Amino acid sequence: MAEKLLDTPALSVTASMIAAGLGSQTWSLGASGSRPFYQAFFVSRGRATLSIDGQEEIELPAPAALWLPRRVSGTFVLAAGSEGAILSAAEDFVWRMVGDSPAAVQLHDMIARVVVAQSEKLADHAGDIGRAFEMITEEGLHHLPGGAAVVGAYFSVLLLLMWRASGASAPMTTSGTGATTLQRFRQIVELRYREQPAITDIAHALGITYDTLHRACIAGTGRSPMELIHGRLIAEAKLRLGQSEQSVEQIGFGLGFRDPGYFNRFFKSRTGEPPGAYRRRIAAQSEKGVAPSFAAWP
Structure with missing residues (x-):
């Protein structure tokens, strides 16, 4: 064998x-x-x-x-x-x-x-x-x-x-209106996170109040709706910084940031380093054969 x-x-x-x-x-x-x-x-x-x-x-x-x-x-x-x-x-x-x-x-x-x-x-x-x-x-x-x-x-x-x-497309077994709300919220975020939509607009699209959406997100993930959107933006920014040849400014623009300075501050406040420094560190790791892990938003 x-x-x-x-x-x-x-x-x-x-x-x-x-x-x-x-x-x-x-x-x-x-x-x-x-x-x-x-x-x-x-x-x-x-x-x-x-x-x-x-x-x-x-x-x-x-x-x-x-x-x-x-x-x-x-x-x-x-x-x-x-x-x-x-x-x-x-x-x-x-x-x-x-x-x-x-x-x-x-x-x-x-x-x-x-x-x-x-x-x-x-x-x-x-x-x-x-x-x-x-x-x-x-x-x-x-x-x-x-x-x-x-x-x-x-x-x-x-x-x-x-x-x-595999049957994975069957309805989720998780019960409760909160779980359903969270699932629908995540679907909308995945489609629209580059637009950075207002939480009130998403809640309105879901036919619920802001408070109801906030409670569902906290209960299901421990994070607020805005934190989830920001987490998705950071995950995408890391992916593009590690894989794309676009400039940092172009990447920020593609993610809905019209001010390059704001994108730099946004990224650093959530990762501890500016996007340029992150890109250089990932490039150095790649040269050593260590690829970054692109963790998904929760």
């Missing part, structure tokens, strides 16, 4: 088709380096087994799709005669794709946990999921013009299909 280490990809996202011949194939999960990344597997024929350290073994008869969050340790074993695909995606790439999706709030919850989609729940989506893996694999091999956009599009589709197939 051959064993392979699923190393951190050099690119933002890499995929490949896999097949086990006369003997099973084993992939060791988890990065040997310091850069966090996400993993996905697809079993198109045969079966596989997932073993996560400290948890019971999970059988994955085809068709089956699997999503693993960062730093999961264990093994994925593809049985003899089975076929499928694997994918690895850097953390910053995943958050960028999730942040640009209309279903950002739901996907944010999904990618943070182990997701298994199989059997009848996957039947309606297996063909499309397999196709997404194939297209990402092909684009990575041929490097055609527009390849990055194609990979991003298929990766977004893959996430959404796995979200549906």
